Amino acid sequence: MLPGDFPSIIPTKPDRKDMVRFGILGITGLAGLALVVIMLLFVISAWLGRPLSMFGYDEGPDQPIVFPHTKHVQDVGLDCTFCHRNVTKGASATVPSVGLCMTCHTVVGDESAEIEKLRDYHAQGEPIDWVRVHRLPDHVRFNHQAHIQYFSEQNNILPAAVCATCHGDVGNMKKVRQVEPLKMGNCVDCHRDNSASTDCSTCHY
Ligand code: HEC
Ligand code: HEC
Ligand code: HEC
Ligand code: HEC
Ligand code: HEC
Numbered sequence: 310m311l312p313g314d315f316p317s318i319i320p321t322k323p324d325r326k327d328m329v330r331f332g333i334l335g336i337t338g339l340a341g342l343a344l345v346v347i348m349l350l351f352v353i354s355a356w357l358g359r360p361l362s363m364f365g366y367d368e369g370p371d372q373p374i375v376f377p378h379t380k381h382v383q384d385v386g387l388d389c390t391f392c393h394r395n396v397t398k399g400a401s402a403t404v405p406s407v408g409l410c411m412t413c414h415t416v417v418g419d420e421s422a423e424i425e426k427l428r429d430y431h432a433q434g435e436p437i438d439w440v441r442v443h444r445l446p447d448h449v450r451f452n453h454q455a456h457i458q459y460f461s462e463q464n465n466i467l468p469a470a471v472c473a474t475c476h477g478d479v480g481n482m483k484k485v486r487q488v489e490p491l492k493m494g495n496c497v498d499c500h501r502d503n504s505a506s507t508d509c510s511t512c513h514y
Contacts, residue, residue: 369486370440374426382480389469389479397468400452404439407431442485443476450512459503 381387389396392409396402407430418424430437445451460471472479477488489495493512500507 369442369482369484372440372484373437374423375484376423376439378479378482378485388467389472396453396472397457399454400450402453407435407437443487443491445491448513450514459505 381392382389392405393402394405407427410427411431414424414427418427427437456475457468457471460466460474461468464470475489475491476485479485496512497507499505500511505511
């Protein structure tokens with residue numbers, strides 16, 4: 310082949326303007342793709358009923374006092390039912406009052422800024438506004454006592470060993486977060502598996 314044959318096939322070298330144009334096209338293309346991916350992630354995660362695990366969304370909410378379950382459950386060895394006293398007795402598990410915390414923290418934690426806050430609440434006689442992590446819609450009925458009793462008797466385990474089924478390993482969480490979707494399908498599946506009632510009125514007002 311002689312040099313100069315088929316000159317039209319030889320690509321012309323892109324000039325500066327072309328490079329800039331390609332650059333912009335490439336960047337907008339990537340940004341568009343990223344946007345689509347992010348939107349898809351949101352849709353999928355909303356569909357699964359779980360908060361996103363990216364961007365720290367599944368970390369659980371910030372609390373007025375950074376309360377570490379890890380320290381109290383693993384290091385101090387407290388049972389879940391020591392603090393969530395109503396969990397074996399009634400519908401809601403309940404979070405302990407400042408007074409219960411103070412049985413230890415009148416003396417424990419002198420160096421801690423978080424304990425300082427706790428003592429301030431106590432001195433003011435104010436309750437702590439803990440941010441709810443799990444919350445079902447108002448039209449749904451739930452009862453802790455029935456579930457704890459049933460599964461601890463059924464499997465011959467302590468009440469505290471039942472919590473993980475729906476809440477995950479809270480004793481290992483520095484910050485409580487929701488790990489199970491707890492959607493209607495999850496409730497109904499387990500009710501069916503355990504021959505518990507699946508009547509609408511069991512769970513709905
Ligand atoms: C020393 C007391 C204490 C002990 C022991 C304790 N908790 Fe808690 N728990 C709290 C406090 C205070 C909160 C509220 C602040 C927060 O969410 O971190 C809480 C929050 C929670 C929540 C979130 C409630 C919501 O808003 O949805 C769950 C679930 C929970 N605890 C489960 C457990 C389980 C399971 C155990 C045992 C492995 C346990 N807790 C042991 C004090 C305690
Ligand atoms: C049975 C005793 C006991 C009870 C009840 C208790 N705690 Fe504690 N707490 C401890 C001990 C022990 C530590 C570890 C202190 C340390 O590491 O210096 C601790 C650590 C903490 C810390 C971390 C302090 C830090 O900065 O490291 C916070 C915050 C805290 N507790 C808050 C609470 C709250 C809020 C309650 C009530 C819901 C509560 N505690 C109930 C014994 C208790
Ligand atoms: C069958 C599933 C299931 C089990 C087992 C379970 N929970 Fe819950 N828990 C829930 C649901 C659902 C909610 C939200 C309830 C609502 O919004 O009415 C909740 C809410 C909570 C809350 C915050 C609201 C309240 O009721 O005070 C705490 C604290 C809690 N659970 C602790 C516990 C502890 C401790 C155990 C084990 C002793 C336990 N849970 C076992 C499903 C469960
Ligand atoms: C791990 C399995 C399991 C899950 C998950 C579960 N349940 Fe249940 N539930 C049961 C069983 C078993 C019973 C029957 C208990 C009995 O017969 O004493 C029951 C009973 C109930 C009752 C009747 C309580 C009473 O007073 O007799 C209600 C209400 C209820 N569940 C609501 C729910 C809701 C709402 C959810 C989802 C957020 C849910 N359950 C998730 C197993 C489950
Ligand atoms: C074992 C408990 C349970 C039973 C039985 C149950 N539901 Fe539900 N239902 C829930 C829970 C929990 C929610 C809220 C979470 C969610 O939206 O999935 C819910 C939500 C709903 C919603 C609202 C959905 C939305 O998108 O807002 C409707 C409607 C509903 N249920 C209808 C029914 C009907 C009809 C029946 C009987 C055929 C029934 N449920 C039986 C637990 C139950």
